[in-house]
Amino acid sequence: MQGLRDNLVEIADGLLTDDLELVERGATGIANHPRIPPEQVQLVARELGEEMPAFKQFDMHVHDLAVEIGAAARAGDKTAAIGKFQGMIDGCLGCHIAYKDRVANVLRPAGPAQ
Numbered sequence: 001m002q003g004l005r006d007n008l009v010e011i012a013d014g015l016l017t018d019d020l021e022l023v024e025r026g027a028t029g030i031a032n033h034p035r036i037p038p039e040q041v042q043l044v045a046r047e048l049g050e051e052m053p054a055f056k057q058f059d060m061h062v063h064d065l066a067v068e069i070g071a072a073a074r075a076g077d078k079t080a081a082i083g084k085f086q087g088m089i090d091g092c093l094g095c096h097i098a099y100k101d102r103v104a105n106v107l108r109p110a111g112p113a114q
């Protein structure tokens with residue numbers, strides 16, 4: 001997720017300095033970020049059960065907004081890019097509040113060292 005963080009900073013920087021190419025680069029990075037491997041998806045699905053669709057929904061929402069931010073930046077529409085950036089951050093943090101710790105725990109179980 002380090003890549004996502006760097007991309008988020010690129011978008012913010014680009015918006016703050018009117019560098020729409022930088023905005024586009026960061027948005028493209030988020031839109032194309034690597035998916036988690038299938039065996040990890042299974043672990044997450046087992047933990048989240050019926051909540052898995054909501055988790056995936058967060059992921060898709062953030063992905064779609066990243067695509068839209070890139071398109072707005074290409075079109076030179078800074079206002080649209082800013083509005084969508086705010087929505088995207090809500091999506092990042094919404095998923096983190098609801099799921100980050102739970103999912104991190106199944107991916108790297110806590111407990112005594114073996």
Ligand code: HEC
Pocket residue numbers: 001002004005008030055056058059062088089091092093095096099100101103104107
């Ligand atoms: C669908 C849910 C979801 C969305 C959406 C999401 N994240 Fe995450 N994020 C996670 C989970 C789960 C972890 C913990 C993963 C792990 O520990 O391997 C995480 C971890 C992180 C971390 C590491 C944090 C730490 O505690 O070390 C960063 C940075 C991060 N995400 C950035 C982002 C950014 C930026 C976005 C939006 C562009 C985003 N995430 C969107 C679920 C999500």
